[in-house]
Amino acid sequence: MRYAEPGSVEEGLALLSTTEDARCLAGGASLVAMMNAGRVAPGMLVSLHHIPELSTITEAADGLWLGAMCTHRTVAAEARLRGAMEVVRSAASQLAHPAIRNMATVGGSLCLADPQTELPVALVASSARAEVAGSAGRRTLPVEALLVDSFRTSLARGELLTRVFIPRGVDGAAGHHLRFSRVSSDYPTVSISLVLAMDGDRCRHARVVVGSCGPVPLHVDAADQRLVGTRLEAADVAEAGRLLAQAAAPLDDVRGSAEYRRMLIPRLLGRALSQARERTHV
Amino acid sequence: MSDKVSVSLHINGKDHALTVAPERTLLDVLREDLRATGTRRGCDEGSCGACTVLVDGVPVLSCLSLPARLAGRAITTIEGVEAGGELHPVQRALVQHGAVQCGFCMSGIVLAAKALLEHTPSPTEDEVRQALGSNVCRCSGYVRVVQAIVSLGGRP
Numbered sequence: 001m002r003y004a005e006p007g008s009v010e011e012g013l014a015l016l017s018t019t020e021d022a023r024c025l026a027g028g029a030s031l032v033a034m035m036n037a038g039r040v041a042p043g044m045l046v047s048l049h050h051i052p053e054l055s056t057i058t059e060a061a062d063g064l065w066l067g068a069m070c071t072h073r074t075v076a077a078e079a080r081l082r083g084a085m086e087v088v089r090s091a092a093s094q095l096a097h098p099a100i101r102n103m104a105t106v107g108g109s110l111c112l113a114d115p116q117t118e119l120p121v122a123l124v125a126s127s128a129r130a131e132v133a134g135s136a137g138r139r140t141l142p143v144e145a146l147l148v149d150s151f152r153t154s155l156a157r158g159e160l161l162t163r164v165f166i167p168r169g170v171d172g173a174a175g176h177h178l179r180f181s182r183v184s185s186d187y188p189t190v191s192i193s194l195v196l197a198m199d200g201d202r203c204r205h206a207r208v209v210v211g212s213c214g215p216v217p218l219h220v221d222a223a224d225q226r227l228v229g230t231r232l233e234a235a236d237v238a239e240a241g242r243l244l245a246q247a248a249a250p251l252d253d254v255r256g257s258a259e260y261r262r263m264l265i266p267r268l269l270g271r272a273l274s275q276a277r278e279r280t281h282v
Numbered sequence: 283m284s285d286k287v288s289v290s291l292h293i294n295g296k297d298h299a300l301t302v303a304p305e306r307t308l309l310d311v312l313r314e315d316l317r318a319t320g321t322r323r324g325c326d327e328g329s330c331g332a333c334t335v336l337v338d339g340v341p342v343l344s345c346l347s348l349p350a351r352l353a354g355r356a357i358t359t360i361e362g363v364e365a366g367g368e369l370h371p372v373q374r375a376l377v378q379h380g381a382v383q384c385g386f387c388m389s390g391i392v393l394a395a396k397a398l399l400e401h402t403p404s405p406t407e408d409e410v411r412q413a414l415g416s417n418v419c420r421c422s423g424y425v426r427v428v429q430a431i432v433s434l435g436g437r438p
């Protein structure tokens with residue numbers, strides 16, 4: 001195995017293209033665990049730790065850019081992630097356990113595309129966009145378009161993720177993440193990320209995304225639409241939850257059966273909506 | 283064939299010049315090359331916290347850390363925690379509260395608690411539980427561990 005520490009994105013891209021099975025090394029939390037278990041043996045590790053732009057956070061008029069190498073710990077402490085954008089901070093501060101949050105990164109979480117991880121769920125809820133660098137330059141795409149299947153992204157060979165853009169989103173909205181797990185530091189059985197805005201006691205905007213219930217974060221337009229304009233009463237929540245549960249394709253595993261996960265969706269949705277509602281200020 | 287990486291690691295205040303295969307973890311290097319076996323190997327996948335060390339004062343898992351990228355960072359292992367032959371206050375409190383059973387998890391717990399107390403000198407019980415969320419203990423039930431750490435409130 002070879003190891004390289006490029007100092008810029010361009011140098012990193014050049015290295016990735018020279019070796020057939022080169023892999024980026026971000027926090028290493030998942031990649032090194034897989035190497036320890038003998039499940040992967042990359043020909044080259046391209047460490048992203050010495051590329052300053054990847055650890056940068058940049059504020060723009062319409063949102064915040066988070067560098068791919070920002071750790072969950074950094075994101076959890078980023079006070080500018082307010083309002084709708086707070087869904088990302090909320091997920092980063094709760095997911096996994098402290099030592100993993102100190103190591104694992106935004107880019108690693110997205111590029112791993114593990115259906116159980118929560119940051120991708122929050123990024124979809126916030127309508128985030130990913131910036132990808134390749135030999136032909138840079139492109140941005142919605143996070144949904146990056147996550148194509150369980151552990152599969154649309155990154156082409158030799159491309160790397162540079163940063164993600166979190167739009168400021170709807171005025172007066174609140175973003176929130178709720179995870180349900182057997183013990184607090186385990187992967188969630190089900191997680192929900194949402195952005196909610198109210199007009200008095202009526203829902204003005206809702207975007208709900210469910211994690212651990214399919215190969216990619218689950219977003220169902222009809223479920224959002226079922227909530228908008230309502231007072232978020234029990235029947236509205238139950239019906240939106242039913243639409244989500246119907247579209248879900250959860251696994252049966254040690255953390256819960258598929259049936260149990262489907263049952264959890266409407267219940268957690270109700271809880272997540274009422275928690276988010278307390279935080280909306282319009 | 284593995285290329286080797288030369289790296290200087292700053293561990294417990296001393297520099298160690300090493301040449302290692304890039305896939306070998308900090309945990310491997312500590313235990314096998316430096317014979318610093320106080321850092322434990324539990325799961326090798328980030329789930330148990332037995333291998334916790336501090337990097338620039340922050341708890342990280344040595345089983346998931348590659349030495350090549352830790353050049354020049356300040357690494358603290360359990361061997362670097364006592365000073366002048368005296369146990370660290372966290373270690374003393376754990377002993378006094380009868381919190382230590384087999385001790386396998388304790389190196390990681392001591393380091394996680396030390397890091398917590400450095401930035402939160404009087405943690406609440408909940409803050410202690412949160413900070414120990416990375417550390418699995420199979421024998422203590424955590425109650426006395428948490429009591430021991432809370433008892434240090436107000437002391438650095």
Ligand SMILES: Cc1cc2nc3c(=O)[nH]c(=O)nc-3n(C[C@H](O)[C@H](O)[C@H](O)COP(=O)(O)OP(=O)(O)OC[C@H]3O[C@@H](n4cnc5c(N)ncnc54)[C@H](O)[C@@H]3O)c2cc1C
Pocket residue numbers: 023024025026027028029030031032033048068095096097100103104105106107108109110111112116117118119155159160161162185186187188327328329
């Ligand atoms: C024990 C454990 C418990 C966890 N628990 C949870 C949990 O409860 N909830 C949760 O949401 N997550 C959890 N995670 C996952 C964690 O949050 C991270 O998503 C994950 O570890 C990957 O992040 P990383 O930065 O360490 O990436 P790495 O492990 O370094 O990389 C992961 C993959 O992404 C690729 N990659 C990394 N960065 C880039 C980039 N910029 N461009 C292109 N490719 C890239 C790598 O080549 C590799 O294939 C857990 C992980 C572990 C090990």
Ligand code: FES
Pocket residue numbers: 322323324325326327328329330331332333334343344345346
């Ligand atoms: S051995 Fe590192 S977390 Fe278990």
Ligand code: FES
Pocket residue numbers: 381382383384385386387388418419420421422
């Ligand atoms: S004291 Fe035995 S594992 Fe914690």
